Amino acid sequence: LSICFRTVEPLEYYRRFLKENCRPDGRELGEFRATTVNIGNTGSITTADGSALVKLGNTTVICGVKAELAAPAADSANKGYIVPNVELPSLCSERFRSGPPGEEAQAASQFIADVIENSQMIAKEDLCIANGKLAWVLYCDIICLDYDGNLLDASVFALLTALKNVQLPSVIINEETGLSEVNLKQKTPLTIKKHPVATSFAVFDDTLLIVDPTAEEEDLATGTVTIVTDEEGRLCSVHKPGGSPLTGAKLQDCITRAITRHKEVKKLTDKVIKSIMPK
C-alpha cells in the first residue's frame, strides 16, 4: 500500500517522513549516505595517469585524469591547463538521452571548472615545463555510472582523489633537437595545495534543508544549494542556482554543516591515500 502511495503522491509521502525529521531510507535530515572511494590501480582505470571511483550511496562517479603536453596560451606563458569534463551518459539514468551533453552535464562541468579555479587546488604554474613552450594539460574526465542524486559532491570528491593519485613523468627538452623527452620511469606526484569538498542540500517546501539528496528527493525539492569549503574553513563556492529563497541564517546553517562534512571527507581521503602508499 505504501508503494502505491509513494507512486501516486510522492510529495505527501515524503512530507510524512520529514515531519518526523527523517527520510524514507532511514537517514536523518543531516546525515550523508555511505561514502566509499576506490583509488588508483585498485579497481579503477589503469590506463589513466590518475583515477578514482566514488560511491555516495547509489550514486557512482568515476574520474580519470590524463596528462598530455601542449604549448601554453600566449597570455599566460607559464601556466598549464586543467580541463574538467562531466559526462552523464544515458546508462546512468533514464532521464538522460544519448547525444550531445545536456544542460545538467554542461552546468556540472562549469561548476567543477569553477571549483578548481576558485580553490586554487593546483597552481597552474606547477604544470609548466618550459616557459612559453611546453606545459602539461590535465584532462579530467568525470563520468557518472549511476545517477542517484548529489552528482556535484561525488564529482568533486572523485576529482580530488584522482588528482592526488596522479603521477606526472619528468620531461626534459633536448636542447639540440628542441624536442621533448618524456621519462616514464621517473614520476612525481602533483602538489595539491587545497582540498575542496562539496556539500549539497535540497530545499523542501521553502523551509526544510536536507543534506545529500537522492534523485527522488532532488525531483521533489523546490531548490538546491551546494557549498564548497576548503580545509581552512574558507568558502570556495556557494552555488545556489535559483530555487526557493533562503535567508542568510539558513545559508549559514548549510555552511556549518559543510565545514563538518569537510572534516569527515578529509579523514576518509587520508585513510585511503595511506592505504595505497607503497610499503
Add this chain to the structure above:
Amino acid sequence: PSIPPSLSAGDTSVLAGLYGPSETKLSKELPDRAALEVLLRPKVGLPGVLERSREQQLRQTCEAVVLGVLHPRTAITLVLQVLSDAGSLLSCCLNAACLGLLDAGLPLSSLFCGVTCALSPDGTITLDPTARQEQEARAVLTFAIDSSERKVLMATTKGSCSVEEMQQCLVTAQGATDTIFQFYRDSLRRRYSK
C-alpha cells in the same frame, strides 16, 4: 513578445526578449505548469558551457518567482543577448530578466534583482564592480534577492572568501536592493505613463 527591455548598468548592456505563455512541443511540455526556457547569447562566439551554466541559474531563479501553475502545458521563452560586457554581467542579466517578466505581464509571486559584490584583497566590498575591479578582486559574489523578504534566490561565487565576508557581502547586497527596486518602479511608471 513585447518591446524588449534593454538594461544598461554602466557600460554593461543586456537585451531581454520574452515570449509566452505560448504553444510548446509535446516533448517539452509539463502537465502542471509552464516550461521556462532561457537562452543566453554572448556578445561574440557561440554559446558555450559557461552560458549553459548561467542559463540554468537564470532559469531556476525565474521558475521560483513565475507562477507557472497558472499556465500549464505552455512554454515561456526568455532570450538574453549580451550587447556589451563591462563587469557585473550576471546581475545585469538577472535584472533584465526580471524587467522582461514584468513587461510581458506574467504572473509573478515576487520580483528579484541581481547584485554583484567584489571583495578586494584588503577586504573592502565594492558593489556593482567594473570588469577591472572584478579582475583585481579576491572574490566576486553575485546574489539574486527577492523583493518580498529580501531572501536569497540565487548565489554564485568566484574566488574564495571566508564565511564572515560572505555574510557581510550578503547584507550589503540586501541593502542595495532598495535602489534597484526603486529603479524598476520608476522605469515601469515611465513606460505606462506615456
